[in-house]
Amino acid sequence: MIRVEDLVYRYENRNGRVLNGISMEIEQGKHVGVIGANGCGKTTFVRHLNGLLTPTAGEVWVEGINTRDTASVQAIRQRVGMVFQNPDNQIVGMSVEEDVSFGPGNLRLPPLEIHRRVEESLAAVGMEKYSERQPHTLSSGEKQLVAIAGVLAMKPGCIVLDEPTTYLDPSARKRVLEVITRLNKQGITIVHVTHDMDEIAEADEVVVLHEGKIALRERPSEVFTRVEWLRDLGVGIPKVTEMMWRLRQRGVTVRTDIFSLEEACSELAALIGPQIG
Amino acid sequence: MHIGQYIPGDSIIHRLDPRVKIGSTILLSILILKGGVFSGSLISAFLMALIPASRLGLNPMVKAFRPVLVFFALLFCVHLFFTDGNPIPPFPLWRVTLTYEGLYTGAITTWQFALLILSASILTMTTLPTELVSGIERLLRPLKRAGVPSEDLAMMVSVALRFVPTFLEEIDTIKAAQMARGASFGSGPFIRRIRATLSLLLPLVLRTFRRADDLVTAMEARAYRRGPRSYMKELSMSRADYAAVLVMMGITCLHFIGM
Numbered sequence: 001m002i003r004v005e006d007l008v009y010r011y012e013n014r015n016g017r018v019l020n021g022i023s024m025e026i027e028q029g030k031h032v033g034v035i036g037a038n039g040c041g042k043t044t045f046v047r048h049l050n051g052l053l054t055p056t057a058g059e060v061w062v063e064g065i066n067t068r069d070t071a072s073v074q075a076i077r078q079r080v081g082m083v084f085q086n087p088d089n090q091i092v093g094m095s096v097e098e099d100v101s102f103g104p105g106n107l108r109l110p111p112l113e114i115h116r117r118v119e120e121s122l123a124a125v126g127m128e129k130y131s132e133r134q135p136h137t138l139s140s141g142e143k144q145l146v147a148i149a150g151v152l153a154m155k156p157g158c159i160v161l162d163e164p165t166t167y168l169d170p171s172a173r174k175r176v177l178e179v180i181t182r183l184n185k186q187g188i189t190i191v192h193v194t195h196d197m198d199e200i201a202e203a204d205e206v207v208v209l210h211e212g213k214i215a216l217r218e219r220p221s222e223v224f225t226r227v228e229w230l231r232d233l234g235v236g237i238p239k240v241t242e243m244m245w246r247l248r249q250r251g252v253t254v255r256t257d258i259f260s261l262e263e264a265c266s267e268l269a270a271l272i273g274p275q276i277g
Numbered sequence: 278m279h280i281g282q283y284i285p286g287d288s289i290i291h292r293l294d295p296r297v298k299i300g301s302t303i304l305l306s307i308l309i310l311k312g313g314v315f316s317g318s319l320i321s322a323f324l325m326a327l328i329p330a331s332r333l334g335l336n337p338m339v340k341a342f343r344p345v346l347v348f349f350a351l352l353f354c355v356h357l358f359f360t361d362g363n364p365i366p367p368f369p370l371w372r373v374t375l376t377y378e379g380l381y382t383g384a385i386t387t388w389q390f391a392l393l394i395l396s397a398s399i400l401t402m403t404t405l406p407t408e409l410v411s412g413i414e415r416l417l418r419p420l421k422r423a424g425v426p427s428e429d430l431a432m433m434v435s436v437a438l439r440f441v442p443t444f445l446e447e448i449d450t451i452k453a454a455q456m457a458r459g460a461s462f463g464s465g466p467f468i469r470r471i472r473a474t475l476s477l478l479l480p481l482v483l484r485t486f487r488r489a490d491d492l493v494t495a496m497e498a499r500a501y502r503r504g505p506r507s508y509m510k511e512l513s514m515s516r517a518d519y520a521a522v523l524v525m526m527g528i529t530c531l532h533f534i535g536m
Binding site for chain 1: 405406407410435436438439442443446488491492494495496497498499500501502505506507508509510511
């Protein structure tokens with residue numbers, strides 16, 4: 001499906017390579033999780049997969065098409081769809097169905113075909129009843145489902161999701177993840193960038209990026225055993241846990257097995273409370 | 278933000294081709310501004326008939342007119358007081374003069390503006406923004422030879438309209454954030470209120486740039502490129518549309534006969 005060879009990328013006017021020699025192959029139908037600390041190049045990496053960025057050195061091939069081939073840009077974008085982090089900033093249309101029709105419209109498909117695809121895609125994400133709604137009346141989770149439908153309408157072989165659940169509440173997150181799993185079962189390749197290790201627990205493989213390189217590429221169960229190592233890379237640890245961990249390092253006696261804000265609050269309140277009186 | 282907003286419905290006016298509706302509105306506007314009492318009466322009767330035909334009811338119309346009433350009063354007074362001609366009997370009092378001519382032109386001008394707003398309201402209340410945009414795009418298409426990028430313009434307008442509600446929400450968010458830190462918007466001297474409003478502007482503009490950046494990336498990722506695209510809904514003229522064109526031609530003929 002996608003082949004990446006010695007991918008190097010550096011932004012203009014900036015020192016240092018963001019991506020420093022990544023090679024990997026993504027097979028059709030696989031579910032690949034991508035994790036890494038902030039600034040490790042996750043987003044830069046996945047934006048190469050549909051030609052939004054072209055490599056400084058190295059090559060990216062999508063179903064045999066080189067992403068440097070400017071004449072094939074549309075063919076590449078049709079094959080690899082992308083869903084972004086912020087649900088508000090990726091909806092183009094004034095209504096749900098108009099937004100979903102945006103991609104097929106860009107591919108200049110005939111109206112009847114567009115109509116059919118819009119219906120199918122909205123049904124695939126369970127949003128068929130919302131076709132006439134205006135985007136601003138939707139919740140963040142619903143917007144993200146519409147964004148997925150908009151990509152589906154182009155009939156891609158692969159969907160790249162760049163931290164799609166960041167702005168979502170837990171129930172919306174669950175809904176989006178279920179849709180992702182279902183699409184993968186239907187044979188669509190999934191590349192899922194995330195901060196949250198739980199989200200990619202069922203992936204076929206997890207790629208850990210560190211300083212623009214692949215630090216580890218393994219099955220999730222294998223990756224999850226290396227908690228200490230991941231923490232050293234700055235990956236996969238909830239912010240609260242990290243805060244407690246750092247407090248502990250500075251000599252504050254707190255528990256470090258804390259994963260939720262509420263727990264952390266009560267732990268810290270218990271610590272501070274007696275002193276304030 | 279409810280002036281002229283689309284009101285869902287299934288009337289014959291709702292179902293007309295947006296090209297016909299936009300064209301008619303432009304034509305009516307020209308006739309209103311060019312014509313006199315006869316054309317004005319004719320078009321008034323016509324627009325009044327459109328209100329029940331479009332099943333909008335009077336309420337939204339009243340709402341559309343409320344914000345412009347002050348403007349109407351001003352318009353009328355300017356003409357009334359500053360037109361030369363025969364004074365109306367008790368005048369001139371002191372230095373103030375009201376003239377018959379002023380009364381007449383004031384009434385006519387105000388009437389014309391009221392008709393313009395009425396016809397534009399009927400258009401926007403019965404036509405989805407999406408349809409308006411595709412109608413304008415289709416009407417501009419012949420100008421492509423002259424270098425008018427009709428598809429790109431339509432895309433711009435449609436993205437702009439799509440983000441209006443988002444910006445309104447954003448302003449509320451920024452406002453709330455600043456109020457939480459002690460800013461006040463609704464009260465105080467005029468200058469201070471202006472300054473408070475300006476303080477909304479900078480964060481809004483900054484956020485807008487980031488948004489625009491994201492949006493461009495998302496559009497490119499969905500294979501957008503400038504130039505021709507295809508649409509889910511292609512416009513097609515029905516029998517009612519041709520009938521509407523005939524009606525408009527009829528009104529135009531009457532306008533010239535009555536002049």
